Amino acid sequence: MIALAADYLLFELPDGATVPYSSANITIELSGDTAALFDSEFVRHAANAVFHYFRYELKRQSVSAAEFAGALEKVLSGFIACTRPTHGDYRRLAVLESDLQPLADEWGKDCELFFFSRLRAELRRQLRQTPCVVRFRGLRPCVKRLIGARRWSRRCRQLEEEIVDYLRQCLRAELREAEFAMVVE
Numbered sequence: 001m002i003a004l005a006a007d008y009l010l011f012e013l014p015d016g017a018t019v020p021y022s023s024a025n026i027t028i029e030l031s032g033d034t035a036a037l038f039d040s041e042f043v044r045h046a047a048n049a050v051f052h053y054f055r056y057e058l059k060r061q062s063v064s065a066a067e068f069a070g071a072l073e074k075v076l077s078g079f080i081a082c083t084r085p086t087h088g089d090y091r092r093l094a095v096l097e098s099d100l101q102p103l104a105d106e107w108g109k110d111c112e113l114f115f116f117s118r119l120r121a122e123l124r125r126q127l128r129q130t131p132c133v134v135r136f137r138g139l140r141p142c143v144k145r146l147i148g149a150r151r152w153s154r155r156c157r158q159l160e161e162e163i164v165d166y167l168r169q170c171l172r173a174e175l176r177e178a179e180f181a182m183v184v185e
Contacts, residue, residue, distance in 0.1 A: 009055050010062035018062065023051040028072065038076065045185055046075050078181065095133040096126045100142035100163075112146055112159070119163070120170050127174060135183040139163065 004010065010018045028047050038046075050072045054060045103118050126134050140152070143160045147153075164184055171182060 004061055007055070009051065009060070011068065012062055012064040014065065023048045026051060043076070045183060047072055050075060094129075094131045095135055096129060096131040097135045097137060098122050098126065099138045100136050101138040101145060104142040104145040115146060116163075116166055119166065123167065123170050124174070127180075131180055133181050133183060135185070136167070137185050139184055 004020060005022075008020045008022050011021050012018050026047050028043050050068060053071065054063045054068065100119075103122065104115055106114075106118060123134070139160060140156075143156050143163065144150070144152070147156055147159060149156055167182065167184060
């Protein structure tokens with residue numbers, strides 16, 4: 001038997017066949033009212049998160065297509081809860097975005113301490129606006145800038161995890177009445 005690559009999952013199809021897919025190979029198509037709520041990039045990131053959950057959090061090597069679709073539906077339905085119908089249509093999700101790379105550029109290489117305090121201030125600024133989704137993008141370029149690395153390394157991966165953990169800790173420290181989601185990409 002051939003070993004499965006670390007970044008692949010075996011998808012069990014309804015006919016009993018299994019097909020290996022990486023997160024980049026997965027294509028999602030939404031229909032009906034749901035398709036109007038989300039742009040394709042948002043759905044792609046949600047699918048990547050579900051893939052990551054099964055592969056790395058649960059350490060699974062295979063998943064049924066129905067189970068994957070159900071998990072993705074659950075994730076997307078959590079975002080739909082933030083929308084309110086108006087005249088039979090849905091308004092766009094209140095998504096607030098921040099780019100992490102300019103935050104890193106403010107201080108430059110080896111200034112992680114200043115970066116973390118600025119990151120918390122940015123998170124608080126976004127939370128004051130009561131969004132449904134808080135999105136931080138540019139994590140990898142930000143990490144490489146803070147470390148001064150040209151290529152991704154183990155040290156980069158460690159700082160990336162520290163930033164995500166820090167954001168989680170900040171969220172736990174902030175008392176929030178309204179529910180929202182945070183995306184870090």
